[in-house]
Amino acid sequence: MGKTPDSNKHTPRKGGKEHGKDHGKDHQPEISDSEVLLFGGPLRYDTGWSQHADAFLELNFRAMVRRLPSLLASSFRLAWQADRPAARTVLAAEVGRGLAQAVNLLAVNTVLARLIADGSVEDRLRGAAPALVTIAAVGLLTVLLHAASTYATGRLEPKVERVATELYLERAASVELAAIEDDAFHKLLDTAKYGAQSARRMISYSARVVNAMISLVAAAGVLTVLHPALLPLLVTMTLPSAWSSLTIARRRYESFHAWVQHARAGYLIGSLLTEPEAAPEIRVHGVGPFLLRHFRSMSETAEAEQARLARLAARTGLFAAAWTGIATVATYATLGGLLLTGAMALSVAGTAVIAIRTGSASLDTLVLELNALHEEALFVGDMERLYVEAAKRAIPVGGEPLPTNPSEIRLENVTFAYPGKAARPALCDVTLTVPLGKIVALVGENGSGKTTLVKLLSGLYAPDRGRILWDDVDTATADRQQLAERIAMVAQDFKRWPFTARVNVAVGRPSAAPTDERVSSSVAEAGAQDVVADLPRGLDTLLARGFSGGHELSGGQWQRLGIARAAYRRGHILIVDEPTAALDARAELEVFEKIRALADTGQTVILITHRLASVRHADLVHVLDQGRLVESGTPEELLATGGVYAELYALQAEQFTAKVPTREAG
Numbered sequence: 001m002g003k004t005p006d007s008n009k010h011t012p013r014k015g016g017k018e019h020g021k022d023h024g025k026d027h028q029p030e031i032s033d034s035e036v037l038l039f040g041g042p043l044r045y046d047t048g049w050s051q052h053a054d055a056f057l058e059l060n061f062r063a064m065v066r067r068l069p070s071l072l073a074s075s076f077r078l079a080w081q082a083d084r085p086a087a088r089t090v091l092a093a094e095v096g097r098g099l100a101q102a103v104n105l106l107a108v109n110t111v112l113a114r115l116i117a118d119g120s121v122e123d124r125l126r127g128a129a130p131a132l133v134t135i136a137a138v139g140l141l142t143v144l145l146h147a148a149s150t151y152a153t154g155r156l157e158p159k160v161e162r163v164a165t166e167l168y169l170e171r172a173a174s175v176e177l178a179a180i181e182d183d184a185f186h187k188l189l190d191t192a193k194y195g196a197q198s199a200r201r202m203i204s205y206s207a208r209v210v211n212a213m214i215s216l217v218a219a220a221g222v223l224t225v226l227h228p229a230l231l232p233l234l235v236t237m238t239l240p241s242a243w244s245s246l247t248i249a250r251r252r253y254e255s256f257h258a259w260v261q262h263a264r265a266g267y268l269i270g271s272l273l274t275e276p277e278a279a280p281e282i283r284v285h286g287v288g289p290f291l292l293r294h295f296r297s298m299s300e301t302a303e304a305e306q307a308r309l310a311r312l313a314a315r316t317g318l319f320a321a322a323w324t325g326i327a328t329v330a331t332y333a334t335l336g337g338l339l340l341t342g343a344m345a346l347s348v349a350g351t352a353v354i355a356i357r358t359g360s361a362s363l364d365t366l367v368l369e370l371n372a373l374h375e376e377a378l379f380v381g382d383m384e385r386l387y388v389e390a391a392k393r394a395i396p397v398g399g400e401p402l403p404t405n406p407s408e409i410r411l412e413n414v415t416f417a418y419p420g421k422a423a424r425p426a427l428c429d430v431t432l433t434v435p436l437g438k439i440v441a442l443v444g445e446n447g448s449g450k451t452t453l454v455k456l457l458s459g460l461y462a463p464d465r466g467r468i469l470w471d472d473v474d475t476a477t478a479d480r481q482q483l484a485e486r487i488a489m490v491a492q493d494f495k496r497w498p499f500t501a502r503v504n505v506a507v508g509r510p511s512a513a514p515t516d517e518r519v520s521s522s523v524a525e526a527g528a529q530d531v532v533a534d535l536p537r538g539l540d541t542l543l544a545r546g547f548s549g550g551h552e553l554s555g556g557q558w559q560r561l562g563i564a565r566a567a568y569r570r571g572h573i574l575i576v577d578e579p580t581a582a583l584d585a586r587a588e589l590e591v592f593e594k595i596r597a598l599a600d601t602g603q604t605v606i607l608i609t610h611r612l613a614s615v616r617h618a619d620l621v622h623v624l625d626q627g628r629l630v631e632s633g634t635p636e637e638l639l640a641t642g643g644v645y646a647e648l649y650a651l652q653a654e655q656f657t658a659k660v661p662t663r664e665a666g
């Protein structure tokens with residue numbers, strides 16, 4: 001199988017902490033009474049991942065069989081897309097092998113009939129000779145076809161996996177941000193990623209299924225000719241193993257779906273323990289044993305699930321074996337009866353035994369391979385569901401063109417709530433204007449909706465109610481590609497790409513040819529020359545800790561590189577979300593100076609910051625409070641009005657002028 005959840009560490013279905021309590025005792029660190037009071041004791045906290053109980057999927061035998069042809073077809077389509085000549089070779093070689101087996105069986109039948117017939121041994125051998133030569137020739141052909149199929153399958157499999165993976169990644173990258181943040185879609189992304197490997201494995205399973213089917217048809221044909229009662233008996237002999245294999249596979253698949261997110265959580269916890277970003281806290285706060293206990297409790301509940309599946313598989317297997325045993329005895333008893341009553345000749349009975357053995361071997365192989373194929377096909381099915389779902393949630397292509405030189409962006413009664421059960425929408429009935437070519441600041445306390453507002457402006461989310469207009473063009477119908485083209489953004493949590501410093505800047509506009517001049521001027525615009533100069537290999541230094549030659553930057557240094565990236569993008573609207581949070585006082589002044597200079601060139605800047613001293617240079621300030629717009633105006637107007645802005649401003653100013661209380665001695 002190779003799916004992680006089979007061998008993986010799962011979170012419990014309901015609350016992993018009970019398990020943690022039972023098993024963590026021996027490994028708990030010394031915890032003081034005060035810590036017990038503070039944290040409710042070790043391991044009383046759930047990590048928050050084990051709160052979902054997924055319903056088992058509705059799948060039945062008939063549905064599985066019905067889905068199989070379409071899934072097989074999709075696997076073949078992928079193979080065709082990946083490498084046509086190889087796909088053709090595999091198909092031809094396997095059909096050839098199946099036919100060869102049929103010819104072989106017929107030749108064996110002839111040999112037996114000739115050998116048991118009347119006449120001298122010499123005559124009988126001579127009579128059997130052509131059929132024996134056929135058997136040898138067919139044997140040789142089978143070997144050659146097998147070699148051709150092995151080679152073509154080996155060539156085809158990695159290509160199929162690559163094509164499927166590329167499709168998966170391409171679709172995943174083209175969906176709306178809201179889809180990526182949606183739990184259900186993320187679960188689909190999780191399960192679908194196994195589809196590419198499954199598509200790869202389906203190639204050889206499909207080949208063997210084709211082969212087994214043809215040789216089974218041959219054996220069944222021979223048996224039917226020998227005696228009509230033999231075919232139903234052969235089917236009865238093999239049905240139980242078919243039923244048992246499919247039942248076990250279905251259970252495994254259901255279990256996989258129910259546990260896939262637990263598996264991801266378990267994997268995440270395990271990787272947290274080795275992650276460089278978590279390493280300091282793990283050591284200083286002693287988080288290691290806590291994570292380890294959770295990892296263990298997840299593993300143990302996962303093991304319990306695996307044990308449950310194994311118990312059911314053993315029971316199903318036993319039942320099927322008993323059924324097969326009875327059917328086998330019945331088959332041979334029928335054969336014996338036919339012989340004893342003289343209803344069947346000895347030579348025919350001999351061929352019947354060979355045909356039954358060949359037939360049941362083919363049927364067994366068919367069931368086994370079909371089962372494996374079915375199991376893989378289910379995962380390919382997940383991948384196909386993702387393709388469909390991703391297409392539904394894809395960022396739309398095309399739309400109304402944006403005005404070339406708009407004068408303003410206007411939000412009209414915009415309301416937006418994140419999915420889930422938030423107490424209030426992140427933005428509520430917001431109406432405001434962003435005049436282009438100016439510096440507009442968004443101000444407000446934590447969680448007031450500033451970042452959400454700029455994400456809506458950038459088209460990352462669509463308003464639930466209200467409109468966002470570029471002059472008179474509604475962004476709901478506008479060309480999203482064009483909208484993104486115009487925006488350059490330094491998000492609060494901008495991506496620190498594990499590439500060189502040069503790429504970290506030039507990735508601001510990957511479609512542009514990265515000229516040294518453009519990279520250097522962007523670095524200069526962001527005041528990041530010193531950051532680059534200090535790097536061991538300048539712009540060509542790899543910024544990825546943990547890789548040979550990799551280097552790490554400080555938070556402030558990264559921030560300047562992030563600003564350089566946005567400058568490199570040369571978007572019409574520059575959105576900077578907390579651009580100076582990690583900068584020292586001098587660097588902060590410098591960055592705001594640069595931002596002001598940008599505005600002088602006609603660049604629109606939307607600035608989110610808590611440093612109100614820096615907001616003084618803004619042309620317009622919008623103040624948000626709990627998702628609502630509460631004030632708008634120039635900084636001077638807002639200070640004069642004495643509202644929220646003035647209050648926050650006074651609070652910050654006070655910090656520099658307020659007297660520090662002296663500590664009493666002793």
Ligand SMILES: Nc1ncnc2c1ncn2[C@@H]1O[C@H](COP(=O)(O)OP(=O)(O)OP(=O)(O)O)[C@@H](O)[C@H]1O
Pocket residue numbers: 181418419426444445446447448449450451452453
């Ligand atoms: N991806 C998300 N999913 C769900 N809720 C979110 C998400 N991002 C933000 N929120 C919620 O939306 C509200 C507004 O958040 P937002 O990040 O816009 O505030 P902010 O004013 O930028 O805050 P800060 O000053 O702390 O950056 C908050 O209540 C926050 O919890």
